[in-house]
Amino acid sequence: xxxxxxxxxxLIAEITRLLAESSILRVDSVRHPSWPADSMAFEDEYSxxxxxxxxxxxxxxxxxGAAQDHVVDLLGENVIATDPKAWDGYLILLxxxxxxxxxxxxxxxxxxxxxxxxxxxxxxxDLPRRIAxxxxxxxxxxxxxxxxxxxxxxxxxxxTDPLSSLPTRIAGSLDSTTHLDAVITAYxxxxxxxxxxxxxxxxxxxxxxxxx
Amino acid sequence: xxxxxxxxxxxxxxxxxxxIDLDADVVIVVGANGYxxxxxxxxxxxxxxxxxxxxxxxxxxxxxxxxxxxxLRTDFNGSDVLITRSLENPDETNPKKLRAPLRVHTxxxxxxxxxxxxxxxxxxxxxxxxxDFDALAQSFVDxxxxxxxxxxxxxxxxxxxxxxxxxxxxxGAGRLREFADxxxxxxxxxxxxxxxxxxxxxGDREKLEDLSTSLSIIEAExxxxxxxxxxxxxxxxxxxxxxxxxxxxxxxxxxxxSERNLSRLRGVLNQERSAIEQHEASMLSTQAELRVPLPNTxxxxxxxxxxxxxxxxxxxxxTLDTEVQALRTxxxxxxxxxxxxxxxxxxxxNMATILLRHVADNCAACGQAVNQHEYRxxxxxxxxxxxxxxLRESADLERTRLEAAEQKSSEVSRRLSTVRxxxxxxxxxxxxxxxxxxxxxxxxxxxxxxxxxxxxSEIVDLAEGVDRLDLELERITARKAQVSQALDSGLxxxxxxxxxxxxxxxxxxxxxxxxxxxxxxxxxQDIAARQxxxxxxxxxxDAIKSDAENFVSDRLTQLKPLLxxxxxxxxxxxxxxxxxxxxxxxxxxxxxxxxxxxxxxxISVTDPGETLSTSQANALAVSLFLSFNLGFxxxxxxxxxxxxxxxxxxxxxxxxxxxxxxxxxxxxxxIVTTHDHAFASLLARKLRPVSADSRTTYVRFTKWDRSGPxxxxxxxxxxxxxxxxxxx
Numbered sequence: 001x002x003x004x005x006x007x008x009x010x011l012i013a014e015i016t017r018l019l020a021e022s023s024i025l026r027v028d029s030v031r032h033p034s035w036p037a038d039s040m041a042f043e044d045e046y047s048x049x050x051x052x053x054x055x056x057x058x059x060x061x062x063x064x065g066a067a068q069d070h071v072v073d074l075l076g077e078n079v080i081a082t083d084p085k086a087w088d089g090y091l092i093l094l095x096x097x098x099x100x101x102x103x104x105x106x107x108x109x110x111x112x113x114x115x116x117x118x119x120x121x122x123x124x125x126d127l128p129r130r131i132a133x134x135x136x137x138x139x140x141x142x143x144x145x146x147x148x149x150x151x152x153x154x155x156x157x158x159x160t161d162p163l164s165s166l167p168t169r170i171a172g173s174l175d176s177t178t179h180l181d182a183v184i185t186a187y188x189x190x191x192x193x194x195x196x197x198x199x200x201x202x203x204x205x206x207x208x209x210x211x212x
Numbered sequence: 213x214x215x216x217x218x219x220x221x222x223x224x225x226x227x228x229x230x231x232i233d234l235d236a237d238v239v240i241v242v243g244a245n246g247y248x249x250x251x252x253x254x255x256x257x258x259x260x261x262x263x264x265x266x267x268x269x270x271x272x273x274x275x276x277x278x279x280x281x282x283x284l285r286t287d288f289n290g291s292d293v294l295i296t297r298s299l300e301n302p303d304e305t306n307p308k309k310l311r312a313p314l315r316v317h318t319x320x321x322x323x324x325x326x327x328x329x330x331x332x333x334x335x336x337x338x339x340x341x342x343x344d345f346d347a348l349a350q351s352f353v354d355x356x357x358x359x360x361x362x363x364x365x366x367x368x369x370x371x372x373x374x375x376x377x378x379x380x381x382x383x384g385a386g387r388l389r390e391f392a393d394x395x396x397x398x399x400x401x402x403x404x405x406x407x408x409x410x411x412x413x414x415g416d417r418e419k420l421e422d423l424s425t426s427l428s429i430i431e432a433e434x435x436x437x438x439x440x441x442x443x444x445x446x447x448x449x450x451x452x453x454x455x456x457x458x459x460x461x462x463x464x465x466x467x468x469x470s471e472r473n474l475s476r477l478r479g480v481l482n483q484e485r486s487a488i489e490q491h492e493a494s495m496l497s498t499q500a501e502l503r504v505p506l507p508n509t510x511x512x513x514x515x516x517x518x519x520x521x522x523x524x525x526x527x528x529x530x531t532l533d534t535e536v537q538a539l540r541t542x543x544x545x546x547x548x549x550x551x552x553x554x555x556x557x558x559x560x561x562n563m564a565t566i567l568l569r570h571v572a573d574n575c576a577a578c579g580q581a582v583n584q585h586e587y588r589x590x591x592x593x594x595x596x597x598x599x600x601x602x603l604r605e606s607a608d609l610e611r612t613r614l615e616a617a618e619q620k621s622s623e624v625s626r627r628l629s630t631v632r633x634x635x636x637x638x639x640x641x642x643x644x645x646x647x648x649x650x651x652x653x654x655x656x657x658x659x660x661x662x663x664x665x666x667x668x669s670e671i672v673d674l675a676e677g678v679d680r681l682d683l684e685l686e687r688i689t690a691r692k693a694q695v696s697q698a699l700d701s702g703l704x705x706x707x708x709x710x711x712x713x714x715x716x717x718x719x720x721x722x723x724x725x726x727x728x729x730x731x732x733x734x735x736x737q738d739i740a741a742r743q744x745x746x747x748x749x750x751x752x753x754d755a756i757k758s759d760a761e762n763f764v765s766d767r768l769t770q771l772k773p774l775l776x777x778x779x780x781x782x783x784x785x786x787x788x789x790x791x792x793x794x795x796x797x798x799x800x801x802x803x804x805x806x807x808x809x810x811x812x813x814x815i816s817v818t819d820p821g822e823t824l825s826t827s828q829a830n831a832l833a834v835s836l837f838l839s840f841n842l843g844f845x846x847x848x849x850x851x852x853x854x855x856x857x858x859x860x861x862x863x864x865x866x867x868x869x870x871x872x873x874x875x876x877x878x879x880x881x882x883i884v885t886t887h888d889h890a891f892a893s894l895l896a897r898k899l900r901p902v903s904a905d906s907r908t909t910y911v912r913f914t915k916w917d918r919s920g921p922x923x924x925x926x927x928x929x930x931x932x933x934x935x936x937x938x939x940x
Contacts, residue, residue, distance in 0.1 A: 025935075041937070043935060048936070083936075104786075112862075143780040146780040146871075147868055151842070151875045156771070158844070158845055159844065162391075169762055197748060
């Protein structure tokens with residue numbers, strides 16, 4: 001598999017996929033006519049999310065305000081002012097190049113500016129240069145879009161009994177884990193673990209093999 | 213488990229009673245600092261864990277009722293469960309001595325104290341654990357109750373070992389530690405028991421050594437003994453005993469020299485001597501009895517003379533009795549005549565007395581002419597006459613004769629009685645003498661009968677019998693001397709016979725030594741096996757203890773993606789955007805350190821307190837708390853309590869936190885307190901209900917005075933058509 005350069009299209013596709021995974025629906029049909037062609041709008045029960053693409057960080061720094069105005073206008077035209085959703089807008093700003101040293105602070109200010117809508121900024125610095133699979137983009141994109149995406153709880157460790165996996169974990173430091181199995185079983189049934197271990201060792205001595 | 217309501221009485225900042233409906237997906241509690249918001253959180257914590265943070269305990273200082281109680285209403289998979297804790301001794305001034313037992317009421321059961329704790333532990337713990345309730349409950353509370361100060365202290369104030377212990381408990385390593393502790397405890401007891409068993413064998417070992425020494429000594433004694441010569445003497449003595457002809461004993465002519473046989477022969481001789489002594493005593497007693505003189509026998513002439521005298525006196529007595537009887541009749545007749553004469557004389561006197569009153573020339577009775585003077589004298593004589601002397605004297609004479617006869621008869625009777633008594637005494641003396649003689653004869657017959665097998669022999673003459681008795685006594689004395697001599701001769705075999713006992717003792721000790729040696733070997737084998745078991749257990753225990761770090765480390769590695777999600781959602785730092793928790797073992801202790809990383813330039817910091825601002829550290833702390841709760845799910849409690857999480861968070865991090873809470877909403881009930889009305893409004897707007905079956909409630913603490921807080925509560929209206937762009 002060859003590595004591909006991360007393009008704007010790949011990024012947009014991944015953003016769209018991740019938003020859809022979180023039941024955030026695209027609402028292009030109501031998009032304001034003045035929006036650029038590669039901008040997008042999304043909605044879920046709580047919020048309205050706009051995605052705005054810039055060719056460079058400089059352009060982003062220069063144009064994020066106008067983009068925010070467009071989003072506010074969109075909200076104003078479709079959501080009444082007292083509606084909570086009127087205060088629940090997000091603007092995802094994309095720039096497909098790295099952040100020049102001189103604009104780091106500026107980008108930080110944009111991120112920290114919580115007036116009107118919340119701004120989420122994603123630049124090439126947040127992404128790998130090349131990828132073999134578009135899914136490789138997911139963790140990078142998810143990190144920026146975390147405030148709007150559902151939690152990914154599929155990989156949570158959850159509750160577990162440390163004793164059940166204990167023999168596997170310490171197998172490397174023991175000649176055999178069968179003795180440990182006997183000790184754990186005795187402990188869980190309220191019997192003496194030492195007596196259980198002793199019986200196991202005696203049985204092994206008498207038969208010359210590990211008891212089943 | 214989900215919290216649906218709480219009633220607080222006399223607890224924390226509540227002096228009276230406050231009931232709050234918590235049956236909502238989001239509970240926003242707002243009020244100025246000191247109005248009692250934290251009391252709700254602490255009350256929930258106290259109800260579950262029984263621990264309170266206040267220096268004076270959980271009591272409200274202004275409580276009038278004196279009651280301190282929290283009733284926590286909960287929902288366990290659709291079933292209502294009431295968890296109650298109340299102070300039993302609210303007057304106790306020492307907070308450490310306060311008793312506040314737990315009570316749990318389910319729809320069909322009620323539990324109290326330890327039973328309630330077991331119920332709660334089983335229903336809240338992820339696994340069937342028997343961990344100490346206090347520690348486990350505190351772990352539960354720590355996993356659901358976010359307190360900024362304690363979390364920040366966790367990050368920046370605690371030792372890395374303390375951090376490890378806290379996280380280890382939260383990820384379930386407590387059960388691992390509990391297992392290791394249990395194994396360690398059993399192992400100690402095992403070692404003690406094995407050592408005691410080994411010590412107990414010292415007695416057996418010493419005994420075995422003693423037995424070996426005894427065996428050596430006995431063997432030496434036996435080897436020194438000269439049995440041949442002693443055996444010849446034994447046979448001579450044994451034959452001599454046999455020659456005594458002791459009847460009714462078993463045949464011992466073939467008995468070999470042994471302690472047992474010596475003892476048996478002595479028994480035979482002693483029995484014989486005892487029998488002889490019994491006979492001897494009996495005969496001596498008889499001999500002494502026979503030597504007492506027999507009583508004299510009265511002669512027949514004396515008895516005949518007495519018999520004749522008795523006859524003569526009897527006849528004399530009969531004659532006298534006849535004479536006395538006749539005289540008594542004569543006396544009675546004389547007395548009768550005297551009484552009749554007296555009666556006539558009295559009648560004449562009476563008549564004369566009457567006639568005297570009528571004395572005249574004629575008799576008043578018959579009219580015959582009388583001499584008045586003579587007539588009067590005659591009448592006076594008759595009237596005064598009082599006695600008939602002749603008749604009386606005659607009667608007295610007869611009486612005198614009777615008395616003389618009676619006296620003579622009495623004398624004869626006395627003499628007759630004396631003679632008869634003497635005669636009887638002589639007869640009895642004669643019978644007694646005859647009986648004594650007969651008794652002696654019978655006694656002799658009896659004694660000789662006991663000596664003779666042919667039955668009683670005839671004794672003609674007592675003197676001859678006595679002579680025979682003397683002879684028999686001499687014979688018995690001689691036999692007794694023979695038997696005694698045989699017994700004395702047997703003493704010579706004591707020493708030799710005891711050697712035979714030594715042989716038996718040697719055999720017994722040898723057998724005992726063999727048994728003891730075999731038993732000792734088995735026991736030592738068992739102890740060695742148990743010591744091997746302890747060695748294997750030591751290896752296992754070391755591996756288990758070391759595994760605590762591996763387990764925690766594995767769990768934290770598994771948690772890493774979720775922690776990064778949460779940290780990214782709040783995104784507190786522009787360059788340190790990656791976070792993880794590292795574990796290590798140093799100085800024999802497990803340690804845990806949060807690590808922040810700038811992945812662009814590969815720089816890490818392990819002390820967030822020195823790198824992050826207070827706001828950023830708070831954001832990291834909240835991320836850790838939420839990731840632990842959702843990632844490890846250490847308890848079945850589906851509620852999260854965030855007490856004023858706003859502190860020191862700037863706007864963008866605040867929004868990040870609220871966004872994160874909104875994403876957690878499908879997974880947890882949220883109870884959030886804040887002093888900031890703007891933040892509360894933001895929460896109400898951001899965490900608004902967007903369907904009819906979800907609920908966000910707003911609890912406002914309006915005031916606080918000594919009577920407690922003022923509380924208002926209302927629900928945030930549900931947005932039933934939340935989609936504005938997408939057609940529904």
